[in-house]
Structure formats: structure tokens, C-alpha cells
Amino acid sequence: MLIKENVKTSVDSMRPILKMEGISKTFSGTTVLKNVDIELYPGEVHALMGENGAGKSTLMKILSGIHLPDQESGAITYKGERVMWKDPLIARKLGVGVIHQELNLSPNLSISENILMGTVFPRNKLGMVKWKQVHSRAQEVLTSMDSDLKAETLVSALSVAQQQIVEIARALSYKAEVLIMDEPTASLTDKEIDRLFTIINDLREQGVAIVYISHRMEEIFKVSDRYTVLRDGECIQSGPIMETNPDHLVSLMVGRDLKDLFQRGASQYVKTDMPYKPVIEVKNLSDSTFVKNLSFSIYPGEIVGFAGLIGAGRTELVRSIFGVSEIQQGEVLIEGDKVSIKSPIDAIKNGIALVPESRKEQGLFLDMSVKENILMADLQMFIKKGTINWRKLDREARDYIKNLNIRAASPDQAISGLSGGNQQKAVIARWLSTNPKVLLLDEPTRGVDIGAKTEIHKIISELADAGLAVLMISSELPEVLGVSDRIFVMHEGRITGELEKKEATQEKIMHYATGGH
Amino acid sequence: MKLGLQPSAHPEAQRGFKLGHNFSALWDRLGMIIILILLCIVMTIMAPNFLEAANMTNILKQVSVIAILAAGMTIVILTGGIDLSVGSIVALSGVVSVMASQAGVNPLLAMALGMGAGYIIGFINGFFTAKLGLPAFIVTLASMTYVRGLAYVTSGGYPVVLEDSTFRFIGSGAIFAIPTPIYFMVVIYIIMFYVLKYTMFGRHIYAIGGNEEAARLTGIKVKKTLVNVYSISGLLAGLGGVILAGRLYSGQPTAGNMYELDAIAAVILGGSKLTGGVGKIQGTIIGVLIMGVITNGLTLMDVSYYWQLVIKGGVILSAVIIDRLRS
Known part of the structure; x- marks a missing residue:
């Protein structure tokens, strides 16, 4: 498989590939994140849980370079080096990809263009884009995911689920080593969810660290290895998923019992x-x-x-x-x-x-x-x-x-x-x-x-x-x-x-x- | 249905007493007035005749037609729409009413015919925009073109001379030394203020502009309201056309060219949002006056028309930038 060759699995799986320590974020006086710690290991699916407004999205936006953390707050260590991403493109180049909850595709462009957007397209001497190469490059990524989508197709002709596949393909195309998935199954059917889980399992085997955000307990327990619960911008608990159950997670999230x-x-x-x-x-x-x-x-x-x-x-x-x-x-x-x-x-x-x-x-x-x-x-x-x-x-x-x-x-x-x-x-x-x-x-x-x-x-x-x-x-x-x-x-x-x-x-x-x- | 819930133990009074908050509120209220006053001060210093009473009435007279168009434009923009046809309606209304008057129709009836033509065009705009859901920009762009064409067709392409003295009085007369168009302008703005603040129609305009879907689900007659809004804009443009014809002593198919853009600029200068739901008629009149003062002052200073356009464009741009910076 193409992806397998691309992803470097050299990192020691006992050491976290990415570590966030003591991260805080304040928006115009409102504290959204307080001293949050999170560790991601290669080859794990990490469920990030919390109610709406718990700070999940903000944390992930910091991780992917969309927001900067507060000045004096902690540090992000990526592959052993301290990093401070000023914009998402840098984070992406270094291998941190995001699949957003709302799809971020341009409907009037082809699948290929969407997958390779932000990269330099191959050009001939006159500066014209070599479309054949663009499409074949995108097609490779799609094939590696066992998808039967055609790279030339316009995104507007796709179903929501298919668009989700394109989003994932885009993240794979730049060889993400940390992949954030924000509610990826929200609009998928059961079959498509199964397909997605197969892809996730493949990625895990290749050593990609996946942050998986979802409200669906069933999925969390099916797919993830460890979990972190956020509440009101604070880290409440982290641990292996084997050591918890849905009721426990819910009570951690809401801070009280269902009853x-x-x-x-x-x-x-x-x-x-x-x-x-x-x-x-x-x-x-x-x-x-x-x-x-x-x-x-x-x-x-x-x-x-x-x-x-x-x-x-x-x-x-x-x-x-x-x-x-x-x-x-x-x-x-x-x-x-x-x-x-x-x-x-x-x-x-x-x-x-x-x-x-x-x-x-x-x-x-x-x-x-x-x-x-x-x-x-x-x-x-x-x-x-x-x-x-x-x-x-x-x-x-x-x-x-x-x-x-x-x-x-x-x-x-x-x-x-x-x-x-x-x-x-x-x-x-x-x-x-x-x-x-x-x-x-x-x-x-x-x-x-x-x-x-x-x-x-x-x-x-x-x-x-x-x-x-x-x-x-x-x-x-x-x-x-x-x-x-x-x-x-x-x-x-x-x-x-x-x-x-x-x-x-x-x-x-x-x-x-x-x-x- | 009354409920008796216990009041909460923590009533959070989220009043913003911060300085930044206050400034923003103050700017909302006075921002453009401050700019208008500053402009007047600059003009007073640079153009010696500017502050004279005669010049002041002159400014008001000059802006009156644009002001009346801008009043209609305000409600259109409040709903989140746009009306590009008003300049052309000014021409059509002028031509139609003057021709009717010359044909021996009672002057008041002739003027009503001109305004009626404007109302019909506005109704057509509203019909296509609201009932068929076409974009207002395209619909009124089309009417801007065909209405101008109709003005040429009706008049044969030449100005039609106006001889009736009653009709002329509407545009050029004066009562107590104040030109008649100013009275029209003032009355229209008072009515508009009342409509927007104290009638259901007015509040529904804000609701539709703020959130059309929510308005529909709330049981507001969205389509009917929109049709009325565009019709009123057309009617007011018709009135503008009649007044302009009375001032020019003729109905001209070229009249009102680009007036729609001045009207839109005035509305935006006045603090309305092009996306709808936010704006006040008081703001619009300030916007109109800012544009009027600039034109008048520059003319007094002998600045050529070409440069006036350049400066006016710059002022519109900077006003909007200031407005954006604050929010």
C-alpha cells in the first residue's frame, strides 16, 4: 500500500510523538482552556471527549496551528522538539492533519484539486498545469484507501460521505503522522462508518497517531485505545479505554451522574x-x-x-x-x-x-x-x-x-x-x-x-x-x-x-x- | 401561560462597563455624526462661504432627491436586499409625469402617474425577488437597464420641457424661503422613522433582514413584506423623479444616472449592514449629508468634478474602514 511506504514508522512507539503540556487559551477575557495536558503515541487512536463547549475544538485548533496558545502557558513538543506553529500550513507540512467537522472542500473543483490543494501542481515549461499527473497522483491516494472514486470527478457531484473520504484522502496525501478527526461519522451511514474504521485501523498499524472526537460512545469503544476527557476547559482524566465504561465517561464529562x-x-x-x-x-x-x-x-x-x-x-x-x-x-x-x-x-x-x-x-x-x-x-x-x-x-x-x-x-x-x-x-x-x-x-x-x-x-x-x-x-x-x-x-x-x-x-x-x- | 420557576441564585448581570464597550456604544450612536461635524469644520475653514445660511439650504436642496431614494434604499438594504433600479426610475418617472402634464393632465395627477410608474417597477422587482426567489442584485440590475430603456423610448430620447407652474413649484419653489424639496425630504424621513420603529411592518423588516428563515418560522409574511419593501423603494424613487423634473423644468431620460450608487453609499455610510438587519434611518440621513457636504464644499473650493469623484470614493472607503475597525 502506498500509504505504508510513506509514513515513517521509525519513531519509537513508547515515546509520545506529540505532547502538549500546560496549554491555556484565553479569548478576550474568557478562559477556554486551563493547563491542559495531552500525550499522543504513534499508532494509537485517542478519543477526545467532552460536552459542547468543553474546549475540544480549541485544543485541536491549537494543535493544528489555527490558534496560538496563551503566551506564558506550556509547551507543545513534537517528535522531541519544542514547536510553536504560527499557521496551519506549517503544522500540515510537518505532518499534523485535520479533518474538520464541517467539510472544507471546494465544490466546483475536482477531487484531485481538492486533495492536492495547497501543494504545487506539476507544470510544464510554459507554466501550464499537467492535469494528467495531478489526477494520477490523487488517484493513487484514493486507491490506497480502497476507494472507487474517480479523481477527475467534481466534488459537487459527491455525497456527503464521499466528500468525507476526499477529506481523509487529503490528510493522507500529505503524509500526516498526527491526524485529528472531528466527528467524522456525523453524516455517514453504518456501512460507510465500517469503511472508515477499516481506514483508521490501517492508519493505526502504520503508526499514525489519531485524535478521534465523537459523541457516539459505541464508536469510541470500538475504535479507540485511550481517552482524554475535557470539562470546562480542564483535563479531567486520561487513560486506556479498557479501564472505563460509557457511564463512567459520561459522568466524567458532565461531572455528575446521569441520575x-x-x-x-x-x-x-x-x-x-x-x-x-x-x-x-x-x-x-x-x-x-x-x-x-x-x-x-x-x-x-x-x-x-x-x-x-x-x-x-x-x-x-x-x-x-x-x-x-x-x-x-x-x-x-x-x-x-x-x-x-x-x-x-x-x-x-x-x-x-x-x-x-x-x-x-x-x-x-x-x-x-x-x-x-x-x-x-x-x-x-x-x-x-x-x-x-x-x-x-x-x-x-x-x-x-x-x-x-x-x-x-x-x-x-x-x-x-x-x-x-x-x-x-x-x-x-x-x-x-x-x-x-x-x-x-x-x-x-x-x-x-x-x-x-x-x-x-x-x-x-x-x-x-x-x-x-x-x-x-x-x-x-x-x-x-x-x-x-x-x-x-x-x-x-x-x-x-x-x-x-x-x-x-x-x-x-x-x-x-x-x-x- | 405563566410559569413559576424559582429565580436563580446567581443572577449574572452582564453589563459591559468596560471602556472599550462604552466607546463602541458611543460610536454606534454618534460615530458618523462626528465625522459629519469634522467635515463641516474642515469645509468652513477651507471654503469661506460654506457656513452661510444660503449655502446650508442649498446643500439640503441638493441632497433632497438622493435622500428620498436613500430612504427607500434603507429599508431594502435592511431586508438584506439591494435596489439598483432607483436611478433609472427617477428618469422614467420624470419623463412620464412631464409628458402627462404637457398633454394637459392635471399636474397633481401627472405627478401621481410618475410615482405610480415607480411603484409598479418596484412591485415587479419585489415580485421576482420575493415570490420567485431570484437574487435582488440581478433582478434590479435588469430593471435598471430596461427602465432606463423605457425612459428613452417614452421620451424619444430627448428631454421633455415642463411648463406647468404647479409642477415646477414641487422642484423649484419655496415656502418661507425654504425650498419645497426639503419639506418632502423631512416628511419622508419622519414617516420612515415612525414606520421602522413603531409599526409591525418596520419590525418585520428588521426581523427578515436579521434572519429570514427564523422570520418565516415565526409566522411573519416574508414574501408580502418584501414585495412591499421594493414597491415602496420604487414609489420613493418615483417621487424623486418628479421632484427632479420640477427642478430641471424638464423630464430627462438621462436623469438620475448613478443615483442608485449614491443612495447605496449614503445608506452604508449611515451604518447599515449590506447583509441586512442592522441600520437606522437617522444614520442614512447623516450619510446623505456627508456626501452632500463633500460635494458642496469641494465645489465651493473650485475642485474639478473629476477630482470630486476621486475624493468622494476615498471618503466612502475610509468611512467603511473606520466602521470595520471598530467592530
Whole structure:
């Protein structure tokens, strides 16, 4: 294999190839990393773990030369020499490669150009690029990975998984000896993940040190040799993966036991009207993508969790209920009446609210104040003779800020200055202002710190107790288990399982989520 | 729906009392005004007649048409769009309204026709941009071209002389020694201020410019709002065309050439972001005045038109650089 020849395996495998000691990093006054130590040995896969915001990305950006560590903080030793990389190109030349979470490819160029980007292309006497040589060089790398991709193909014609392969090929092409993989499997299918693991194993045998960042426990235990856990910018623990288990790792990451997460008791909703009818019923719903024939109903006072792997079709489901994407077949009934929802405006009129998946892209008006973010969906309530009554709006916003415990200096503060958890509470407040009957929550605590997470869980629980029908999508099993009264599990656009709170366990959910019946 | 959560034990009041923070806030509020004042001081020293009352009214009169276009441009840019067609609309509106007036139509109705033409072009811009999702830059680039063409076609390529005195009064008259166009400008800016701050339409403009997807999911009628925004921009350009025709005593197919660029420059000088969601109408008028003061001062100093262009370009560039440095 080509790669085997290229990678120098001369380094003594007992000595770390790369060592970071006492690394700190401060961004405009905020300490992101505190005295972090990490050692990488040749031929190991090192799992780097931590919650969002724990400092993983920053650490890896320092390692790959994108950021410089703080002046007086520790040292990076690479192959026995102290180094200080000023830019990523230097790091890359010396053999430190990164495969970023977001793909960094130029879609309108060929695979070859993307793989060899940043190197000098072979040229003839007139200075023109010898394309044949460029393509054959790239093809060699691809072949060495057992990939059947053609080097001349445009990247825009590739699937996300194939693009990931190109990213890896690029890292291999410059003979990386330290390779950082940031969530490489996030968008891959099972088969592709297997292929990736084969590649990783090959690389390990060739003596490459791999830093593997992932949230998927299963993968971590399958592929890695050692682990390091970061929390709040500090190194919590390192060790061989054999000496730990998922629960232990999770408790290291969050700093407390899973059981400390919010646990909802039985619903406190008082059933006043008889008969007890569902608020929302979905019958045989299919959308234009791959959501197929879904049926379920949610009763007042109930939180229904939707579990499943990323890409199971849960987001597509709520988006079609909310009128963002088109319903191809089936119907939605609100309080027994069939409704036609063609746009979010229709959905809101029918008492449906959606807290979308991605706060920044779909939820927030970052340049606007907290109070306007909270009341944007309900502005007409503050209009008198065509004029906004700002004083009334201010008062109302203060109520929400107080009731949902949103930590803001004032209602006029720009929402961009709030922490993720408080921003999320503001988005939830916006939807409460529309007085919904059905609340759809898509990953309500993503990117939110643990304290705020518990608070949001409490809010959701109280909303249900007040009579709301809640649908909560979550990819975090402890959240689904802790908050829901009933759980549906989806796999590839279909509901594969329904579990009552009492009988639900992580194992059962995972069984259904991976397609079991 | 009210909830009774316990208030947190650690209320973090994240107020920024740092010096840098304060300066930034102060600059947000006053930055461009300071530049305008500095410019005025420089001009007062270098051009002796600059500070006279007559010259001041003169500046306001000179900027009035651009100012009215810039008001429309502000809301377009706030939504994250752009309108390149306003200069051409000035010409078309002028030609149409003057020809109507010459044909014996009541002057007020003739002017309304000119503005109506602008409104229709704006509506078409909005339709293609919002309903069909085409890029505003391309759509309005096309209208910039075909509307200019229509102005030539309608007028036969020659200026049409305006004889009606009421119509002329709109562009060249004065009330209490203050030229009529200034009144129009002031009224438009007051209305625009009110619309942006106190109406749902205005707040929706900010919301759409800040995050169009979030606006859609929040139930804001994004397309309708956008169509209205472009229509208003067209309407205001139509008004600009009528005023300019009244000032020139003629409808000219070449009128308003490159006005769209001056309007855009004024909006950006006024602190609006081309990406949308950020900006104020008060800022735009400052931007307009900065451009007006430069032109006026340089003319008083006998600087040739060619050099004026060079200096104006430099000022726009440096203002934007200063703005960038602060953030």
C-alpha cells in the first residue's frame, strides 16, 4: 500500500510523538482552556471527549496551528522538539492533519484539486498545469484507501460521505503522522462508518497517531485505545479505554451522574373535560422526502419524546406538521378537526408552535433585543391604531424573562449577548406568547450547558402540566428518558417503536433506533 | 401561560462597563455624526462661504432627491436586499409625469402617474425577488437597464420641457424661503422613522433582514413584506423623479444616472449592514449629508468634478474602514 511506504514508522512507539503540556487559551477575557495536558503515541487512536463547549475544538485548533496558545502557558513538543506553529500550513507540512467537522472542500473543483490543494501542481515549461499527473497522483491516494472514486470527478457531484473520504484522502496525501478527526461519522451511514474504521485501523498499524472526537460512545469503544476527557476547559482524566465504561465517561464529562438530570414524575395535568381527547392526531403522514406513513396522537398534559439517530426523519416530521415542508399524504387533526396547514402562519393559527432545531439559523434574530426576540411572533398584540406600544411590550417581555428565568441584563440587551441556554429560553418564550395547544420542540437543549438544560426540562414539564401537548425530539437518551411520558422511536422515516415511560430503557430505544423490531 | 420557576441564585448581570464597550456604544450612536461635524469644520475653514445660511439650504436642496431614494434604499438594504433600479426610475418617472402634464393632465395627477410608474417597477422587482426567489442584485440590475430603456423610448430620447407652474413649484419653489424639496425630504424621513420603529411592518423588516428563515418560522409574511419593501423603494424613487423634473423644468431620460450608487453609499455610510438587519434611518440621513457636504464644499473650493469623484470614493472607503475597525 502506498500509504505504508510513506509514513515513517521509525519513531519509537513508547515515546509520545506529540505532547502538549500546560496549554491555556484565553479569548478576550474568557478562559477556554486551563493547563491542559495531552500525550499522543504513534499508532494509537485517542478519543477526545467532552460536552459542547468543553474546549475540544480549541485544543485541536491549537494543535493544528489555527490558534496560538496563551503566551506564558506550556509547551507543545513534537517528535522531541519544542514547536510553536504560527499557521496551519506549517503544522500540515510537518505532518499534523485535520479533518474538520464541517467539510472544507471546494465544490466546483475536482477531487484531485481538492486533495492536492495547497501543494504545487506539476507544470510544464510554459507554466501550464499537467492535469494528467495531478489526477494520477490523487488517484493513487484514493486507491490506497480502497476507494472507487474517480479523481477527475467534481466534488459537487459527491455525497456527503464521499466528500468525507476526499477529506481523509487529503490528510493522507500529505503524509500526516498526527491526524485529528472531528466527528467524522456525523453524516455517514453504518456501512460507510465500517469503511472508515477499516481506514483508521490501517492508519493505526502504520503508526499514525489519531485524535478521534465523537459523541457516539459505541464508536469510541470500538475504535479507540485511550481517552482524554475535557470539562470546562480542564483535563479531567486520561487513560486506556479498557479501564472505563460509557457511564463512567459520561459522568466524567458532565461531572455528575446521569441520575442527576431532571426526572419528570407522572403528569400533573388535571383532566377537566371529559372525554379525554388528543390535542393533535397525525394520521398516515408522508412528506416529500422519506417520512413514511406516520401515525400518532398526543394528549393534553403529555410529553411525547421522539428518539432516533440523526437523520431518522424526526425533524422532517415536525417541519411538515408545522407547514414548512409539504405534506404529501395523510392528515393532521387538531382537537378532532382536520386542519390544512400550508405554511407556518397556518400552523400558528391552529395553535401549533415549533422551537426549531438550530437556534442561531432558525430561531434567533441575533441583531435584535431580547424583548423583540421574545415577542416577535405576537407583535399584533401590542399594536394600537397601527402603532407599537413599546411600553406594554416591555412589560410583557419582563414577565417572560422573570417567569422563564432568562438571565439578561435588561429586556433591551441584544440577544447575541446571552448564553445558549438563555437564548433558548427566549425562543421558547416566543412560542408561549402565541398561546399554543401543541408545542413541537426539536432538540430543545442542544448546545446548552447542564444547568440551563435542567431548567429547560423543568419548564417543558410545567408547560405539559398546564395542559399543553408537547412533542420533543431529542438525540440525547437521558433527556428523552428523563422528560417524556411516552416515547416513539424513529428509524429511516418510520416509527419503529413506542415505549411507555416505565418500560423505556436506553437499550430498548437504541434497539428500535437502529432498525430493530 | 405563566410559569413559576424559582429565580436563580446567581443572577449574572452582564453589563459591559468596560471602556472599550462604552466607546463602541458611543460610536454606534454618534460615530458618523462626528465625522459629519469634522467635515463641516474642515469645509468652513477651507471654503469661506460654506457656513452661510444660503449655502446650508442649498446643500439640503441638493441632497433632497438622493435622500428620498436613500430612504427607500434603507429599508431594502435592511431586508438584506439591494435596489439598483432607483436611478433609472427617477428618469422614467420624470419623463412620464412631464409628458402627462404637457398633454394637459392635471399636474397633481401627472405627478401621481410618475410615482405610480415607480411603484409598479418596484412591485415587479419585489415580485421576482420575493415570490420567485431570484437574487435582488440581478433582478434590479435588469430593471435598471430596461427602465432606463423605457425612459428613452417614452421620451424619444430627448428631454421633455415642463411648463406647468404647479409642477415646477414641487422642484423649484419655496415656502418661507425654504425650498419645497426639503419639506418632502423631512416628511419622508419622519414617516420612515415612525414606520421602522413603531409599526409591525418596520419590525418585520428588521426581523427578515436579521434572519429570514427564523422570520418565516415565526409566522411573519416574508414574501408580502418584501414585495412591499421594493414597491415602496420604487414609489420613493418615483417621487424623486418628479421632484427632479420640477427642478430641471424638464423630464430627462438621462436623469438620475448613478443615483442608485449614491443612495447605496449614503445608506452604508449611515451604518447599515449590506447583509441586512442592522441600520437606522437617522444614520442614512447623516450619510446623505456627508456626501452632500463633500460635494458642496469641494465645489465651493473650485475642485474639478473629476477630482470630486476621486475624493468622494476615498471618503466612502475610509468611512467603511473606520466602521470595520471598530467592530
